[in-house]
Amino acid sequence: MTFAGAGLDRAAGERGRPEWVRARREEPEARALLLSERGVWMEDGRLLLVRPDDGAVFLGLASGVPVFAAHLGDEAPAHGTPAGLREAATELPADDAALAAYAASLLGWHRRHRFCANCGQPTEPRDAGHERYCPACGTHHFPRTDPVVIVRVTDGLRLLLGRKAAWPERRYSVLAGYVEPGEALEDAVRREIREEAGVEVLSTSYLASQPWPFPSSLMLGFHAHAAGGEPRPNDVELADVRWFEAAEVEAAAAESGEVFLPPPFTIARRLIDGWLATAAQASGRPG
Numbered sequence: 320m321t322f323a324g325a326g327l328d329r330a331a332g333e334r335g336r337p338e339w340v341r342a343r344r345e346e347p348e349a350r351a352l353l354l355s356e357r358g359v360w361m362e363d364g365r366l367l368l369v370r371p372d373d374g375a376v377f378l379g380l381a382s383g384v385p386v387f388a389a390h391l392g393d394e395a396p397a398h399g400t401p402a403g404l405r406e407a408a409t410e411l412p413a414d415d416a417a418l419a420a421y422a423a424s425l426l427g428w429h430r431r432h433r434f435c436a437n438c439g440q441p442t443e444p445r446d447a448g449h450e451r452y453c454p455a456c457g458t459h460h461f462p463r464t465d466p467v468v469i470v471r472v473t474d475g476l477r478l479l480l481g482r483k484a485a486w487p488e489r490r491y492s493v494l495a496g497y498v499e500p501g502e503a504l505e506d507a508v509r510r511e512i513r514e515e516a517g518v519e520v521l522s523t524s525y526l527a528s529q530p531w532p533f534p535s536s537l538m539l540g541f542h543a544h545a546a547g548g549e550p551r552p553n554d555v556e557l558a559d560v561r562w563f564e565a566a567e568v569e570a571a572a573a574e575s576g577e578v579f580l581p582p583p584f585t586i587a588r589r590l591i592d593g594w595l596a597t598a599a600q601a602s603g604r605p606g
């Protein structure tokens with residue numbers, strides 16, 4: 320899954336000791352990837368890697384090599400080219416894309432949490448960049464990950480897809496929404512599908528997840544079977560929602576149909592492609 324599996328040893332037991340982090344930073348092989356307002360910096364189809372400076376956060380050890388990340392703000396390095404994360408996801412090898420997503424989520428959190436949410440005073444980084452601490456009131460702040468359920472709803476033969484008003488014309492995808500306080504994931508699945516599409520679901524099952532660094536979500540992929548209700552866009556977010564036959568989705572996947580699907584690096588597309596493969600198997604056609 321794109322953006323997942325950075326495959327690092329995050330060294331959570333050691334990174335809290337500043338002298339240990341300093342020693343890793345000073346290792347000759349230590350490297351830092353760079354982000355700026357313009358995106359993640361690349362060179363020759365890989366991440367641009369430089370010596371880590373004092374402000375870099377520690378990501379982990381890649382086969383023993385210390386990997387850091389730094390944010391340049393509106394500055395630019397001496398070489399390389401910047402790319403947005405969506406573009407980087409399609410151009411970088413999977414392990415580089417995963418590192419870029421991890422770094423973007425962590426560094427973005429630092430940039431948005433420079434002041435204490437409890438007392439308003441400046442906070443300072445701790446734990447090699449995996450915590451911020453407020454010296455004024457003693458509050459510890461930790462990086463956020465926001466859970467989002469993304470749901471493949473089927474009635475057995477058809478797939479439920481919706482189109483957000485803000486999306487390009489004819490782009491359809493599976494439905495998704497943030498988990499709210501006090502909800503189990505299954506509750507969030509039922510509520511989202513009822514709210515957005517007016518469809519009741521039962522027998523939800525978990526399939527897979529994808530870190531989604533825009534800025535720091537975790538997409539939790541579910542399959543759900545529709546129990547009733549005719550789809551109609553209840554939510555102001557959705558311009559349309561309806562059932563799609565397998566043939567219609569297949570044509571869209573082959574980019575020869577009336578509608579467009581999300582790009583291949585997204586969990587949304589993986590859920591849709593997985594359903595197509597099952598539908599093809601059920602009908603005896605090659606998937």
Ligand SMILES: [Zn+2]
Nearest residue numbers: 435438453456
């Ligand atoms: Zn405070």
